[in-house]
Amino acid sequence: MQQTFESAVANVWQAAWDRGEVEALETLVSDDYLRVSKSSGKAANLSQLQGEILAIREAFPDLVTTVDAVVVDGTSAAIFWTSTGTHTAPFMGVPATGRQVQTRGSNFVTIEAGRIKQETVTWDGSELLQSLGIRHLGDALGEADGGVVVDSLSDEPDLEVMKGFNRQFVTGVTVVTTKEGGVPKGLAVNAYASVSLEPPLVMVCIQKTSSTYPALFASTHLGINILSNEQKPTVSTFASKSADKFAEIDWHAGPHGSPLIDGSSAALEAEIRERFQAKTHTIFICRVRHAEVSETAPMVYQAGRFFDSEGLSQL
Incomplete structure (x- = not known):
């Protein structure tokens, strides 16, 4: 037997x-x-x-x-x-x-x-x-x-309520970039956060259906560009499904080749350390290897609209 x-x-x-x-x-x-x-x-x-x-x-x-x-x-x-x-x-x-x-x-x-x-x-x-x-x-x-x-949905808020909650959050506007076969790739992202300063860790959350996602997942490094008040057209470009988003974008390479967009309020290049799967998205935890900061004020985003951060009043 x-x-x-x-x-x-x-x-x-x-x-x-x-x-x-x-x-x-x-x-x-x-x-x-x-x-x-x-x-x-x-x-x-x-x-x-x-x-x-x-x-x-x-x-x-x-x-x-x-x-x-x-x-x-x-x-x-x-x-x-x-x-x-x-x-x-x-x-x-x-x-x-x-x-x-x-x-x-x-x-x-x-x-x-x-x-x-x-x-x-x-x-x-x-x-x-x-x-x-x-x-x-x-x-x-x-x-x-x-x-x-x-899995349980019984004690979770309605989807529309969650969308309303997220619209109330004020963020900056970033473009996350990488290269695939030497070709620059990128997409607009507002799910960015600093994780720690010592060591310098940041995170971005990327939707798996994005055309840039496979290239990002395969990369060892990525760029994160905080867009300035003067880059509204750049936002539209990277939020689109354009085949060549860098066709009319001036940029320079970071030390490890990640595209850093000229005119950004700030930009960094980071080494991808972890990729956490979260159903529809992947959370990239990255260690910063290079950073640039300019005097140009950043753009602000809230509830589908963009604002000039220089016009904000201090509380």
Whole structure:
């Protein structure tokens, strides 16, 4: 019994995970099979597991999974495994990094009539990204309920209320820049903040649907330009979907090549240290390596309108 089950696990996992033959799982699990992720608390049936495997294989097409050990104890078993693959296509909103990853996990299963009825896993797809050094803000995106993180909308404000709240916040206007194959790229961003002065850390939050996002994600450095009162046309350019936003923009390169826009109130170049995944956005934590400050007053933004900061009255 033990050897037969061990062989079945090894053969089926190799077919499903290494070759994408996910239908092979139907010979190993029961009709009412349920899989629970210990890290996220989410449950999945066989069809959902098959979809997850295919999505992972699309992003890591050379994935190889080795069953290191199967320990059977009556109607229970523990499966220990190792997977290795190269991230060559987008996965969970993250552009391809070209990096090889190795991840390990263990599955604890209940066996009924020689098939897996229920499975508790210590791993989910985000572990692949964490093994690449890309982290998800899981604790911030869920609610703690009895030790399990789950999504909850019951005690969250209406979307329109949140939009109204955000419109009340007054910010500066920044353009975040990088290069892709020597070509300058950039987009307008108001989600910028200084994290600390010692060491000098800053953060920007970038929407994953931006055309500049893949280039930023792949970069080692980025530029952050605080636009001045005199750069209203520049805002329109970088808020647009123009194919060449730098066509009529004067700029110079920072020490590591990031485009710094001439005429900005201030500009810096920073090394990207962390990329935290937050569903629709990625939060970039960066260490500043170069900074420039001019005497030109910065532009101010609030509720969809731009203001001249020099005209503000002091309280």
